[in-house]
Amino acid sequence: MSARNSYGGTLPYGLHRVTGVMNALGTLWILALMVLINADVLGRNLLSAPVRGVPELVALSIVGIVFLQLADTLRVGRFTRADVLLDQLAASSPRLHDALHATYHLIGAALLGVILWASWRPLVEAVRIREYVGAVGDFQAPVWPIRLITLLGLAVTALCYLMLAWADLQRMRAGGPETSK
Numbered sequence: 690m691s692a693r694n695s696y697g698g699t700l701p702y703g704l705h706r707v708t709g710v711m712n713a714l715g716t717l718w719i720l721a722l723m724v725l726i727n728a729d730v731l732g733r734n735l736l737s738a739p740v741r742g743v744p745e746l747v748a749l750s751i752v753g754i755v756f757l758q759l760a761d762t763l764r765v766g767r768f769t770r771a772d773v774l775l776d777q778l779a780a781s782s783p784r785l786h787d788a789l790h791a792t793y794h795l796i797g798a799a800l801l802g803v804i805l806w807a808s809w810r811p812l813v814e815a816v817r818i819r820e821y822v823g824a825v826g827d828f829q830a831p832v833w834p835i836r837l838i839t840l841l842g843l844a845v846t847a848l849c850y851l852m853l854a855w856a857d858l859q860r861m862r863a864g865g866p867e868t869s870k
Contacts, residue, residue, distance in 0.1 A: 700764060700852050707845060712761035715754045722750050742828030749822060753835045756842025760849050763797075787861035794854035801847035805840060812836040 700708075726747065729740040762768060770793075778786035814820070815833040823829040 700849065700856075704845075704848065704852065705764065708761040708764050708849065711757045711842070711845065715757035718750060718754050718757070722747060742823055742830060745822040745828060745830055749830060749832070749835045753838045756839045759842045760845040763846055763849050763853070783864070784861050787857045791854045791857035791861065794850045794857060798847050798850035798854065801843050801850060805843040805847060808836065808840055808843060812840060 725740065725743055729743040733739045775786055775789060778789065812833060815831075815836050820832040821829045822832060
């Protein structure tokens with residue numbers, strides 16, 4: 690079973706679910722950060738006792754949230770791009786439209802593959818040296834979980850790019866965009 694995406698292609702149903710779950714986790718993480726930030730503000734203003742580590746957790750969390758939600762953002766077609774040329778080509782030259790889409794998706798997969806490769810060593814090093822943010826005796830949080838989430842987000846997004854490129858190429862071979870939405 691597969692689920693349609695905004696590009697007109699399909700992704701295997703399991704990958705569609707994985708990206709949706711990752712997106713939902715990112716959203717829940719945002720809600721948790723909102724509670725934490727509000728608790729910190731209230732603690733500072735009402736009790737003169739801030740919640741320790743909030744700036745560090747927010748900084749780490751932003752990175753984690755972005756990479757958790759990256760694949761679903763691609764899947765639903767919400768990446769920033771200029772569609773003026775593609776929209777014109779969809780009507781006049783569907784095969785060229787699909788070829789450009791496939792090229793875009795393959796370049797995206799390649800770029801994410803390079804970033805994924807470059808991000809592996811920092812994860813290993815963060816685990817090896819027990820890298821953390823914060824100050825000893827005050828607040829410490831390990832960095833490796835965020836680096837792992839980054840790698841996971843990159844890998845799933847690269848896989849989505851590859852599958853979208855495959856769908857584009859299949860559509861191009863079949864003669865153009867599918868008419869049913």
